[in-house]
Amino acid sequence: MRIGIDIDGVVSDSxxxxxxxxxxxxxxxxxxxxxxxxxxxxxxxxxxxNDYFVCNAERLLMAPKPITGAKEGIETLLREGHEVIYITARTPEEKDVTVRWLSMCGIPHEHERVLFAGVSSKLELVKLWGIEVFIEDYQVNARLIAESGLPVFLLDASYNQEELSSGITRCHSWDEIIKGIQAIKG
Ligand SMILES: [Mg+2]
Structure with missing residues (x-):
């Protein structure tokens, strides 16, 4: 399957x-x-x-550690034959630092498959790229993508405790996400 993965709060422990x-x-x-x-x-x-983030982007985007299990989880998805496309709400200007961070952390990625929605909608990129499953931490994006018919796995966080609409599965770890995706495949 072609799997869309958000970055902040999903891959980067920002x-x-x-x-x-x-x-x-x-x-x-x-x-x-x-x-x-x-x-x-x-x-x-x-x-x-916004000003604070723009002026300190390099430091704020390079400093975080990866989320526990993200690297291994993504490696598992690739090993099992899935395609991985990153779709972040970061701006296109932040592509260079984002790709450097992924490389620094040894997280597998292809440069042209790291996509930046910025202020526009992630859903447009999800449709454009034919994404089949999405991994997200922001419940607003999760709901929009789930409403379009895709299964969404929401990585649990302090800021996404609202009740979830249908099509969204709350996961407490990357292990749970991987098991959820394997269950779809099987
Ligand atoms: Mg996020």
Missing amino acids: YPCWLTELNLHFDRNVAVIDDYEMHLVFDVSRDAM
């Missing part, structure tokens, strides 16, 4: 790293990111949050 950095920068003491809209969590304007 949020714990960003939590520390944002607390320092904005002089906050946030313990948990409980909303995907991080400017709300840190009580700053959307512009202030």
Whole structure:
């Protein structure tokens, strides 16, 4: 199958790293990111949050560790004959640093199969590339993609605790994601 994989919160363990950095920068003491809209969590304007990320992109995107089990899970998918396409809401300007991070972490990827939705819709890329299964952590994207008829695996996180609509399976680890995908195949 052709599998679409989000990056932040699915492959890159971005949020714990960003939590520390944002607390320092904005002089906050946030313990948990409980909303995907991080400017709300840190009580700053959307512009202030965007500016901070744009000005510090290199550091904020290179610093995170991979999510536990992501590398091994992706290797398993490839070994079992699946195709992997990364689809992130990062901007096209962040492609260079994103691909460098994937290489640094030894996470298998093909340069032309790392796609950047930016402010446009991930769903358009999902359709354009004929994705058959998607792995995501943001429940809004998960719902949009599931509504288009694709099975979606949502990696559990502090900011996605809402009840899930049909077609979305909550997983607590990459092992669970892999088992879910193997169950579709079988
Ligand atoms: Mg994400």
